[in-house]
Amino acid sequence: xxxxxxxxxxxxxxxxxxxxxxxxxxxxxxxxxxxxxxxxxxxxxxxxxxxxxxxxxxxxxxxxxxxxxxxxxxxxxxxxxxxxxxxxxxxxxxxxxxxxxxxxxxxxxxxxxxxxxxxxxxxxxxxxxxxxxxxxxxxxxxxxxxxxxxxxxxxxxxxxxxxxxxxxxxxxxxxxxxxxxxxxxxxxxxxxxxxxxxxxxxxxxxxxxxxxxxxxxxxxxxxxxxxxxxxxxxxxxxxxxxxxxxxxxxxxxxxxxxxxxxxxxxxxxxxxxxxxxxxxxxxxxxxxxxxxxxxxxxxxxxxxxxxxxxxxxxxxxxxxxxxxxxxxxxxxxxxxxxxxxxxxxxxxxxxxxxxxxxxxxxxxxxxxxxxxxxxxxxxxxxxxxxxxxxxxxxxxxxxxxxxxxxxxxxxxxxxxxxxxxxxxxxxxxxxxxxxxxxxxxxxxxxxxxxxxxxxxxxxxxxxxxxxxxxxxxxxxxxxxxxxxxxxxxxxxxxxxxxxxxxxxxxxxxxxxxxxxxxxxxxxxxxxxxxxxxxxxxxxxxxxxxxxxxxxxxxxxxxxxxxxxxxxxxxxxxxxxxxxxxxxxxxxxxxxxxxxxxxxxxxxxxxxxxxxxxxxxxxxxxxxxxxxxxxxxxxxxxxxxxxxxxxxxxxxxxxxxxxxxxxxxxxxxxxxxxxxxxxxxxxxxxxxxxxxxxxxxxxxxxxxxx
RNA sequence: GAGUCCGUAGCUCAGCGGUAGAGCGUUGCAUUCACAUUGCAAAUGUCGGAGGUUCAAAUCCUCCCGGGCUCACCA
Numbered sequence: 001x002x003x004x005x006x007x008x009x010x011x012x013x014x015x016x017x018x019x020x021x022x023x024x025x026x027x028x029x030x031x032x033x034x035x036x037x038x039x040x041x042x043x044x045x046x047x048x049x050x051x052x053x054x055x056x057x058x059x060x061x062x063x064x065x066x067x068x069x070x071x072x073x074x075x076x077x078x079x080x081x082x083x084x085x086x087x088x089x090x091x092x093x094x095x096x097x098x099x100x101x102x103x104x105x106x107x108x109x110x111x112x113x114x115x116x117x118x119x120x121x122x123x124x125x126x127x128x129x130x131x132x133x134x135x136x137x138x139x140x141x142x143x144x145x146x147x148x149x150x151x152x153x154x155x156x157x158x159x160x161x162x163x164x165x166x167x168x169x170x171x172x173x174x175x176x177x178x179x180x181x182x183x184x185x186x187x188x189x190x191x192x193x194x195x196x197x198x199x200x201x202x203x204x205x206x207x208x209x210x211x212x213x214x215x216x217x218x219x220x221x222x223x224x225x226x227x228x229x230x231x232x233x234x235x236x237x238x239x240x241x242x243x244x245x246x247x248x249x250x251x252x253x254x255x256x257x258x259x260x261x262x263x264x265x266x267x268x269x270x271x272x273x274x275x276x277x278x279x280x281x282x283x284x285x286x287x288x289x290x291x292x293x294x295x296x297x298x299x300x301x302x303x304x305x306x307x308x309x310x311x312x313x314x315x316x317x318x319x320x321x322x323x324x325x326x327x328x329x330x331x332x333x334x335x336x337x338x339x340x341x342x343x344x345x346x347x348x349x350x351x352x353x354x355x356x357x358x359x360x361x362x363x364x365x366x367x368x369x370x371x372x373x374x375x376x377x378x379x380x381x382x383x384x385x386x387x388x389x390x391x392x393x394x395x396x397x398x399x400x401x402x403x404x405x406x407x408x409x410x411x412x413x414x415x416x417x418x419x420x421x422x423x424x425x426x427x428x429x430x431x432x433x434x435x436x437x438x439x440x441x442x443x444x445x446x447x448x449x450x451x452x453x454x455x456x457x458x459x460x461x462x463x464x465x466x467x468x469x470x471x472x473x474x475x476x477x478x479x480x481x482x483x484x485x486x487x488x489x490x491x492x493x494x495x496x497x498x499x500x501x502x503x504x505x506x507x508x509x510x511x512x513x514x515x516x517x518x519x520x521x522x523x524x525x526x527x528x529x530x531x532x533x534x535x536x537x538x539x540x541x542x543x544x545x546x547x548x549x550x551x552x553x554x555x556x557x558x559x560x561x562x563x564x565x566x567x568x569x570x571x572x573x574x575x576x577x578x579x580x581x582x583x584x585x586x587x588x589x590x591x592x593x594x595x596x597x598x599x600x601x602x603x604x605x606x607x608x609x610x611x612x613x614x615x616x617x618x619x620x621x622x623x624x625x626x627x628x629x630x631x632x633x634x635x636x637x638x639x640x641x642x643x644x645x646x647x648x649x650x651x652x653x654x655x656x657x658x659x660x661x662x663x664x665x666x667x668x669x670x671x672x673x674x675x676x677x678x679x680x681x682x683x684x685x686x687x688x689x690x691x692x693x694x695x696x697x698x699x700x701x702x703x704x705x
Numbered sequence: 706g707a708g709u710c711c712g713u714a715g716c717u718c719a720g721c722g723g724u725a726g727a728g729c730g731u732u733g734c735a736u737u738c739a740c741a742u743u744g745c746a747a748a749u750g751u752c753g754g755a756g757g758u759u760c761a762a763a764u765c766c767u768c769c770c771g772g773g774c775u776c777a778c779c780a
Contacts, residue, residue, distance in 0.1 A: 207780060333779095383708075390777095553716090556717070559729065565742095569739045569740035570740080574739085577739090639727090
């Protein structure tokens with residue numbers, strides 16, 4: 001053996017061998033109980049980042065269970081990542097001087113599809129570099145035709161059961177990206193925005209958005225506000241930038257008497273609150289801002305101006321006409337921004353498909369309350385409950401082409417909608433909805449659609465559903481995990497997973513969130529090159545409690561690398577002593593004839609007996625830690641024991657009194673350590689193991705007892 | 706505005722009711738006999754602050770201070 005461990009000579013070769021032998025397939029343990037984790041599908045177009053590297057936790061669980069003899073399935077997949085990917089592609093188009101509007105739907109979709117296909121293998125190879133024991137033969141993609149079919153089916157069934165409806169209402173619309181977003185996909189930002197006090201005939205009201213005044217269809221006051229009681233129910237005459245007009249005064253509970261003047265303009269087409277007020281009072285909807293972000297006919301001479309320009313122009317005009325009483329320049333308002341392009345989102349009225357979430361959320365809450373799903377760390381349960389309890393209906397229509405097109409068809413004759421499982425309805429002329437599903441609508445079905453669509457093994461769904469654990473970053477609790485619970489329960493009648501396990505984020509060495517814009521992103525692949533995958537994995541797990549964020553630590557990586565080297569040299573010592581003590585050639589040092597109990601029988605020396613006991617104790621500790629998802633405890637304990645108990649004390653002791661028996665005991669105990677370490681550091685442990693026990697793999701039914 | 710997490714050795718973090726821990730760093734000594742080293746030993750903390758509960762609190766409760774993250778349709 002070489003004097004130091006060199007991961008570069010080992011990792012690629014080992015992984016290739018594992019795959020070739022089919023070790024990652026659950027079928028290698030045909031008699032075992034099923035154990036299944038579905039990999040959170042990375043963006044097919046993306047690159048490896050630390051969120052993915054944290055999936056190490058899943059590999060630890062899978063390897064541990066596989067070693068224990070479970071039929072362990074870790075199912076990989078990739079997500080088309082709708083708006084995310086289309087956004088990247090449009091940027092590319094822009095760089096080439098083109099735009100999405102230059103292409104028809106099919107062409108654009110085809111181009112993005114091809115573009116993604118070119119990148120898709122990348123992320124998969126990167127996951128392999130981390131040593132992940134994923135069953136690649138079962139890999140799925142959200143745009144696979146069988147997945148799409150199942151997603152369509154879900155939508156149809158929800159529609160048939162009254163959970164899907166089409167409605168005309170305000171959506172958060174990005175006029176730059178040309179699509180609406182769900183409530184989750186917004187960034188809220190506080191900004192200084194002038195608050196204008198505008199004269200409306202005899203009244204004065206405060207607003208940050210004077211340019212929407214063309215869409216006002218009422219002015220509202222609080223029902224108990226004595227100041228304005230005499231106006232309620234009447235029409236008042238007002239002077240506007242476009243001349244004289246009349247407007248109704250209404251009374252509504254939602255008005256805050258203490259804000260501004262206690263008078264609000266009601267613009268049902270451009271404000272969420274006003275939309276509700278408008279509904280209550282049967283107000284007319286006047287849309288004055290178009291989906292292109294420009295003012296339309298209602299704005300008179302301001303037509304064609306972008307919202308920002310229009311605001312400036314309107315304010316100027318009002319000032320001239322003496323319609324502005326005062327301006328509070330320091331007013332702080334909260335804006336909703338597009339999470340992709342950071343522009344201000346416009347609430348615009350649009351017909352969309354919505355999912356009635358209440359009945360689904362109730363079931364999802366119940367599943368956790370009843371303990372059918374456990375969440376670790378448990379404090380995330382509160383966030384889960386809180387969100388589901390206050391959930392509003394889910395807008396699932398996206399006005400982009402990159403995604404699964406909604407199987408809804410509108411009759412050209414009657415204008416009525418028909419939902420199918422994907423095929424065009426017959427009989428008359430139909431027009432398909434041009435929108436696609438919110439990405440989370442398909443990924444929210446991931447656990448059951450992946451298992452159902454794996455035709456290679458028809459019983460995957462029966463066997464592995466509900467899956468054992470869903471492990472992911474806590475940032476996906478709402479967008480993804482809660483949706484999986486809701487949709488999984490709805491379609492299958494059972495929870496999609498029994499346990500949710502959250503890991504934290506990996507920040508940069510200074511504790512700052514890694515982001516491209518800050519330029520502090522570290523590519524895990526570089527670290528794998530430098531320290532080896534085992535060390536990266538170990539460093540991510542060691543010294544960090546489950547679910548907590550951590551800062552990338554080069555010291556920790558270095559420590560893990562040294563640990564790997566230590567492990568290597570322990571093996572080297574054993575290898576070197578082999579010839580000295582063993583007279584007859586022993587090929588397989590891990591012969592099943594020397595499990596712990598048998599060693600105990602040949603053990604005579606007091607120190608050997610003690611060490612055997614200690615190792616046994618260690619084994620049960622590690623087993624317990626893994627069963628309770630305390631990966632950091634397990635890693636720390638293994639590190640401590642291997643180095644400071646086993647190497648520093650025991651090997652030093654045996655060194656001076658080595659004979660055939662003590663050698664066999666030492667080797668057997670060392671092999672136990674290797675096995676306990678294998679889920680954490682798969683490459684080096686397998687490499688060493690195969691040197692001691694050729695033709696075998698450390699990962700098959702080898703967990704020590 | 707609400708929620709949530711964090712504040713423990715120089716740094717990064719474990720510990721979460723019973724005499725303060727790890728890694729890295731620091732300081733000695735030993736060693737090249739498995740270990741581009743390793744081993745042995747040492748130093749370092751009123752466990753963010755103030756109250757409270759308890760025989761006992763870094764650990765539970767309350768408040769405050771500092772930092773992170775998340776959520777939220779007040780014009």
